[in-house]
Amino acid sequence: MQIEFKATKRVEQGTGASRRLRRAGQIPGIIYGSGEAQNVALDHNELYHLLRKEAFHASILSANVDGTKQAVLLRDTQWHPFRQQILHLDFQRVDASQKIHLKVPLHFVNADTNPAVKLGGCMISHTINELDVECLPGNLPEFIEVDLKDLESGQSIHVSQLKLPEGVELVAHGEGDPVVATALTVKGAATDEATEGAAA
Known part of the structure; x- marks a missing residue:
């Protein structure tokens, strides 16, 4: 719409x-x-x-x-x-035949069902909340989805792992593959696990 x-x-x-x-x-x-x-x-x-x-x-x-x-x-x-x-x-x-360059927001999904969050006491840290993209006006997405369901403790999702819609290209700034989100272990959770292990 x-x-x-x-x-x-x-x-x-x-x-x-x-x-x-x-x-x-x-x-x-x-x-x-x-x-x-x-x-x-x-x-x-x-x-x-x-x-x-x-x-x-x-x-x-x-x-x-x-x-x-x-x-x-x-x-x-x-x-x-x-x-x-x-x-x-x-x-x-906007000219329908000319590519445009725009920042598109990221939508993070499945954080609440992620095992590292539910069972491992992790929290998801968002490093980037939007991406620079280039595409024809007709291909412009309102947002790009980041699926967190398989993100494990200590792991990160990088920009190169994101699935971009057809016809949409990433506009890279500098070198490297920026981190989008990371599953961080919360200190309190790690201490609780260690205490449980010692008690056992």
Whole structure:
């Protein structure tokens, strides 16, 4: 399901105009890429709630600008230093034939049924919570699943072990194979096991 939001064309620019917009409950924004950049105004309340959804940050969105829809990606959000107020939003137009580069969240599953956690007193440590990927817009996943069911005590899952959806490539940063999650033994659990062993 594609997320849609409304926007209107913004003619007035500058600090004063932006301040007036914000006082009226709106956010100044820009849509750029593949054509002329377009200044827009957006409803603060609508976008504030949409920004709380994980999918809004890692999905192809539909921007309805004065009745004309265009496919876009959220590229930047500026917040007020201490108020829950959005100051500016940047969106990039999407071309269905051009690959895009985006951070996609990881969803960790089966941690509660993992034997190392249930029986071995381990806890799962998440080292990475999102991945940089490249793909065509039509192949963009909302998230990438990390299955923890077979992770044993002291073992780790690396980026190379993740199953990426078809058409999705990893964007590597530097060398090596980063760790995604590790099953760590909790000190108290290890002590309890040692005590039980001594008592036996």
